[in-house]
Amino acid sequence: MNGLLKFITCGSVDDGKSTLIGHILYDSKLLYADQEKALILDSKVGSRGGEIDYSLLLDGLMAEREQGITIDVAYRYFTTDHRSFIVADTPGHEEYTRNMAVGASFAQLAVVMVDAKQGVLVQTRRHARICALMGIRYFVFAVNKMDLVDYSEERFKAIEKDIKELAESLGLYSVKIIPVSATEGDNVTVESDNMPWYQGGTLLNYLETVDISEQENSSVFYMPVQRVCRPNHEFRGFQGQIESGKIKVGETITTLPSDEKATIKSILNGDTEVQEAEAGQAVTIQLDREVDVSRGCVLTNDEDLPYTKNVTTTLLWMDDEPLSLGKEYLVKLGTKKIPGILKSIEYKIDVNSGEHIPADHVEKNEIAVCHLEFSEKLVVDKFKTNKTLGELILIDRISHATSACGVVEDVSEDGEVPYFQKDDIKTGGYIFEEFYFNLENAFLSKVNTQDKTYHVGDTVPIEGDSFKYPDYFDILAADSDAVILIRNRVIEDIILLSDYQYTGLPVLDERGFALRIRVKADLDNYLYEYKNLDKENHLEFFNKWSKFETYRRIICTDNFWMI
Known part of the structure; x- marks a missing residue:
């Protein structure tokens, strides 16, 4: 049969x-x-x-x-x-x-x-x-x-x-x-x-x-983690469905994105311990040592799986509201759910002829190729290469309706484009990007005004629709261990955080939020608390030190794709 x-x-x-x-x-x-x-x-x-x-x-x-x-x-x-x-x-x-x-x-x-x-x-x-x-x-x-x-x-x-x-x-x-x-x-x-x-x-x-056997590369094992199982202090297993390949007890695998290696200690199929498992089976995998793995991570024997924030995707738009550039959606990819922003529309596809049509917005039931940016890097691959790691849906954050479904066509090989760069010093951010609010649908949109990397000597935009900065200020990007010095609207230098000397100028973070740093002691306290930061008090730290409305504001509009 x-x-x-x-x-x-x-x-x-x-x-x-x-x-x-x-x-x-x-x-x-x-x-x-x-x-x-x-x-x-x-x-x-x-x-x-x-x-x-x-x-x-x-x-x-x-x-x-x-x-x-x-x-x-x-x-x-x-x-x-x-x-x-x-x-x-x-x-x-x-x-x-x-x-x-x-x-x-x-x-x-x-x-x-x-x-x-x-x-x-x-x-x-x-x-x-x-x-x-x-x-x-x-x-x-x-x-x-x-x-x-x-x-x-x-x-x-x-x-x-x-x-x-x-x-x-x-x-x-x-x-x-x-x-x-x-x-x-x-x-x-x-x-x-x-x-x-x-x-x-x-x-x-x-x-x-008809023979519908899969033609995918079955030698590559990968399993998106659905759940971490901790029934007692002696057992920690990672549960999910194997999407490709086979795995055996004793084999070495890589955990992504933490990029740690570990050996498989045991495999459970249901409540039965087995020596090996293959694609299509839902299993619990126990490793021989502690690793940094949670829901949405991937276990694999291919340590070169792409890991990025930026992808090109073909989307079938399902929402009654047109696609909004700059609007933040929830992206469901594999077992991971993460915020993402549609940055640009490359073209629409005519369903009858397949013709590529230039477009600045996408209506319900239309198909389009778009550039999508996640809020953080994650394991993602081309749909044609790894199906589960290349299929996604977009979810409206207000209505929770599915706005679009689609597949990943291309993964950015260069990774995230830095916002500021000097030699090996790079940092991200969105300090010069606009914030718009739609009154009718009650959602906030962050829109790219220009997609470029700033270097020493570049003039920066001090004023936009939703921001106005002083002519002289410092940008402190603690996550990247960097500081950008703005003098008379020009980038004077990009230096390591360890080389930074506070001079009394306004200090902002890479998002354009003012930091409550007025004297050198404030800077010392900020850096001390940052170095001792953990996930539990991240928001508390941000609310203590950052202030949105000093240099930023939100502008109301109803045509995001026209901006």
């Missing part, structure tokens, strides 16, 4: 997705007696003149039955003699693209429905593109309603040509095209006598036999 196949049905409105899956369930005798009787009874009061309406097996919501369309994602589990299946029947209407993308995120194969009368539509192209974006590599294009075009081979060949062109433009890995009639059952579970010109087998037969 072949392994479990998780697949999705998608396509335009009324292409027959629910009917197709309902017919498979009915013909395969996968219904209980009471389900079959209820289906026949419901069909008699439906719109098909008393004939069986197979879509009723999937369209469970009253609103779906009343409108004759699928709204929610319907998941069904079924088993034949040759394979077990989980199918997600998804909406075809553009309004419910978010629902369709959710279904695609779990699937290994996509059954894309194409109406034989209408051919390949914009929504067909959109769904195929989204499935490809979500990493689906195996596609079946079911050309449905062949009974309504008199089972015409000529019509099928014309649609087949369009599908092959679409598949080539998207770079699809595996494509199968089958002519079917979901209502009449042609080529669904049994071969059709009405289409003797097609000898490619039935849809169900293909689903039962």
Whole structure:
């Protein structure tokens, strides 16, 4: 028996997705007696003149039955003699693209429905593109309603040509095209006598036999940590699902981002101790020594996995509100949830032609390539290389709704671009970036006014919409062990913190916040407390020494992408 196949049905409105899956369930005798009787009874009061309406097996919501369309994602589990299946029947209407993308995120194969009368539509192209974006590599294009075009081979060949062109433009890995009639059952579970010109087998037969084995580099082991398990003081285990590769007791692994090496002491699969584990298994791993690992960290045998703050990502925008540059979202990547800011839009992708379109904002259901910056460095990789480390969602921090889903296309090789630099002295920050507040939606946005690195001799912007600094001041970047000396709006020098001599000028941090340092004793106390800082009193330290409103303010606006 072949392994479990998780697949999705998608396509335009009324292409027959629910009917197709309902017919498979009915013909395969996968219904209980009471389900079959209820289906026949419901069909008699439906719109098909008393004939069986197979879509009723999937369209469970009253609103779906009343409108004759699928709204929610319907998941069904079924088993034949040759394979077990989980199918997600998804909406075809553009309004419910978010629902369709959710279904695609779990699937290994996509059954894309194409109406034989209408051919390949914009929504067909959109769904195929989204499935490809979500990493689906195996596609079946079911050309449905062949009974309504008199089972015409000529019509099928014309649609087949369009599908092959679409598949080539998207770079699809595996494509199968089958002519079917979901209502009449042609080529669904049994071969059709009405289409003797097609000898490619039935849809169900293909689903039962297709090999969807992963092609990823299975030699690389990595496991994002979901939870740290501490049942007692003697045991500390790291729990999660192995996403790639195999691991054995006694092997040496690397913990990221702490970059520590340790040996695997034991592996638990459930409550059973095992000697080895592989991709797909949820395990608890105990190491032979204490390491700095928490939720969101990664255990791996590849110490060269990328670790950065900046990525290029392709996003499917799902929010009713347009994409806002500079607005801070929560980014969910692997088991890590971290704030992130969309810094720029590279281009939008036309769902019909694949053309790259210049853009300054992105609307609901549009696809765009954007630059995303996390609030701190994390382990992330290209989606094509490591799927789990390269797929993400953006969550609105106010409404907690999913604003976008997407994949990482590129990881910044240079790491974070420094804000100030002199030789080996580098520091980050956002002292010259603007703060805007949207009154209607009640969210704060930090917008880059310019993306550059400042060096000694550069003139700095003293005044902007949301900041105004003096002509002479010092920037104390304790995290980077650096101080930037601003004299008459020019960077006079960038020095190590150990070489800094307080001269009585205003002192700011790299965010543009005033530091409450008035005399040398204040500086000494600040540095002493900073050196003894831990996670528990970090915010207390910041609130004690930093002041926002001295040199900064917040400007109200409602058009972030226009700034």
